[in-house]
Amino acid sequence: xxxxxxxxxxxxxxxxxxxxxxxxxxxxxxxxxxxxxxxxxxxxxxxxxxxxxxxxxxxxxxxxxxxxxxxxxxxxxxxxxxxxxxxxxxxxxxxxxxxxxxxxxxxxxxxxxxxxxxxxxxxxxxxxxxxxxxxxxxxxxxxxxxxxxxxxxxxxxxxxxxxxxxxxxxxxxxxxxxxxxxxxxxxxxxxxxxxxxxxxxxxxxxxxxxxxxxxxxxxxxxxxxxxxxxxxxxxxxxxxxxxxxxxxxxxxxxxxxxxxxxxxxxxxxxxxxxxxxxxxxxxxxxxxx
Ligand code: PMP
Numbered sequence: 314x315x316x317x318x319x320x321x322x323x324x325x326x327x328x329x330x331x332x333x334x335x336x337x338x339x340x341x342x343x344x345x346x347x348x349x350x351x352x353x354x355x356x357x358x359x360x361x362x363x364x365x366x367x368x369x370x371x372x373x374x375x376x377x378x379x380x381x382x383x384x385x386x387x388x389x390x391x392x393x394x395x396x397x398x399x400x401x402x403x404x405x406x407x408x409x410x411x412x413x414x415x416x417x418x419x420x421x422x423x424x425x426x427x428x429x430x431x432x433x434x435x436x437x438x439x440x441x442x443x444x445x446x447x448x449x450x451x452x453x454x455x456x457x458x459x460x461x462x463x464x465x466x467x468x469x470x471x472x473x474x475x476x477x478x479x480x481x482x483x484x485x486x487x488x489x490x491x492x493x494x495x496x497x498x499x500x501x502x503x504x505x506x507x508x509x510x511x512x513x514x515x516x517x518x519x520x521x522x523x524x525x526x527x528x529x530x531x532x533x534x535x536x537x538x539x540x541x542x543x544x545x546x547x548x549x550x551x552x553x554x555x556x557x558x559x560x561x562x563x564x565x566x567x568x569x570x571x572x573x574x575x576x577x578x579x580x581x582x583x584x585x586x587x588x589x590x591x592x593x594x595x596x597x598x599x600x601x602x
Pocket of ligand 1: 498499502524559
């Protein structure tokens with residue numbers, strides 16, 4: 314049977330899951346989305362993801378025509394229709410069908426889409442041995458232009474940086490902000506470890522307030538590992554003892570090289586491995602392996 318996609322109240326075959334060419338999500342990137350994982354049949358951090366979705370929508374003055382409780386049911390319904398227990402769920406809310414021209418007011422209403430599918434962002438080997446990244450020349454969007462805290466349908470800023478990474482032969486790029494401080498990666502948040510402290514830039518430095526980031530911060534604090542949000546320069550990355558990235562798609566992945574420079578020993582460090590283990594335990598990946 315074909316994968317089932319939920320669009321505006323109906324489950325349809327993947328091949329028939331289409332939106333209008335007049336949808337402002339397509340024409341202008343006018344919309345918001347969430348990437349959410351389910352583990353063992355349970356949506357991971359559901360409330361936090363839905364809360365960020367509604368915040369993103371509010372920030373672009375888009376009103377979602379469902380309650381968070383209804384959207385949670387939509388995700389479970391789409392998972393059940395596809396017999397998924399462990400999957401990646403993509404909620405998309407577009408401004409909806411409109412006319413050519415930016416004005417969002419002539420649309421009859423937003424479109425809501427839920428896709429549940431499988432996703433693996435990076436090769437399994439990199440989770441074991443660590444990943445190499447570069448710092449991109451493209452900087453993160455200025456927060457007063459388009460706040461990186463909005464998970465909008467316009468990812469061009471991130472895509473341009475991602476292309477730099479691919480061209481440099483690595484899968485991910487660190488993005489600096491307009492002041493030259495570390496913001497985040499193209500689809501992941503970044504952490505470093507230095508002298509036993511875990512550090513990550515505050516969201517005000519131009520990053521998405523990652524849900525996985527929040528989970529890792531709590532796990533670190535719960536394990537009595539000093540954890541701080543701190544402004545970081547690229548220099549801090551180069552002299553870090555350890556580095557790792559977090560994201561719903563990526564989960565937790567060690568970084569062992571930045572701009573060709575080995576980080577720490579050049580192997581995933583002990584605190585990274587401890588937090589990776591704690592994360593796996595939390596989402597019960599270990600038991601399923
Ligand atoms: N930053 C960006 C730009 C992202 O798109 C994402 C989500 N893939 C993240 C960070 C990580 O956020 P989360 O842990 O909520 O998935």
